[in-house]
Amino acid sequence: MEVWIGRNGERHGPYQEEQVREWLRSGQLSPDDLGWREGLADWQPLSVLFPQDKPAPAPSPNSPPPLQQRANAVDFDYASFWQRFGAWVIDLIILIIPSLIAMYAFDGLEAYKHLLEQIQNGADMTAAMRTYAQATEAASVASLVITYLYYVFFEASKWQATPGKLALRLRVTDLHGQRITLGRSAARNVVRLSAAIFGLIPLICYLAITWTQRKQGLHDLWAGTYVLNGTAQEQPPQRPSREHGHFNA
Structure with a gap:
């Protein structure tokens, strides 16, 4: 079981349950620190989640707890x-339908049938393809707009993912691990x-994943x-906040 920790208004983790218990027993975590694990509706004090793990005397000020050491990482x-x-x-498979x-709505199928007829009749291939591209221009633009809106709204939604990403248990976040805004999703x-316009997907968008650090x-x-x-x-239901010197999630 993995546990998220809330301290000083920040969310850290997730950490393994046994590790959290050990930090509680050593005094590196306070019973008043908040915790959350899958299945909980809201954050709870660690003293409620792990009532049998009593903290030892507070560690020396010269020995900061691991949580503080990792607050920025x-x-x-x-x-x-x-x-x-x-x-x-x-x-891509899902988007084939719209x-x-x-x-069909912009007569693209008729244009395709006409293209096949021209090929069968031995027409010039270059001219036939040019005619087909002109006839299906409206359909192509509509398809691009549908695809763009599909990604923008799904990735900025409460699911933070398109159906394809949801199927593989993935989510899109900002650099702090939070849900992205509609504007960021659009950008x-x-x-x-x-x-897509220049026919470079997946090349231009995805290959950088193989060599970038994150x-x-x-x-x-x-x-x-x-x-x-x-x-x-x-993920935890919300980011912990601090009020009057203690957490109130």
């Missing part, structure tokens, strides 16, 4: 290249949209985002 579980690529493939609807997906694609670097393992529903 939260451990994130970054999604790998193949996880993200798999999520993209799932989303794309076909747009194609993130401008790069995706641009790449497995960020070009769109992540642009917007200041991460893609992490674990769904938003598996």
Whole structure:
């Protein structure tokens, strides 16, 4: 079981339960510090979560607790290249449906039939493809807009993920591990949209994941985002806040 810790208005973790118990017994964590683990509706004092683990006398001021040492270095579980690529493939399959609807609504299917007829009749291939591209321009634009809005709204939603990412238990966050705003999601997906226009997905967005330290694609670097393992529903319900010298989550 993993436990998140709330201290000084900040959220840290997650840590293994036995590690938290050990810190409680050694006095490196206070019973008044808040904790949260999956299944809880809200944050609870550690004294409530682990009533049998009594703290020892407070450690020396010269020995700061591990939690303070790591306050500025939260451990994130970054999604790998193949996880993200798999999520993209799932989303691509889902988006085929609205794309076909747009194609039908803007007479794209008729344009495709006409293209096949021209090929069968031995027409010039270059001219036939140019005619087809012009005939399906409206359908292509509609498909791009649908794809863009799909990513923008799903990644800024309470799920923090598209259906493809949800299927692989991934979520999109800002650099602090929090839910991104609609504006940040729009900026993130401008790069995706641009790449789609020039036919570079997944090349331009995803290859950077393989060499960047935090497995960020070009769109992540642009917007200041991460893609992490674990769904938003598996995270603490809210960020701890401090009021009147103690936590009140």
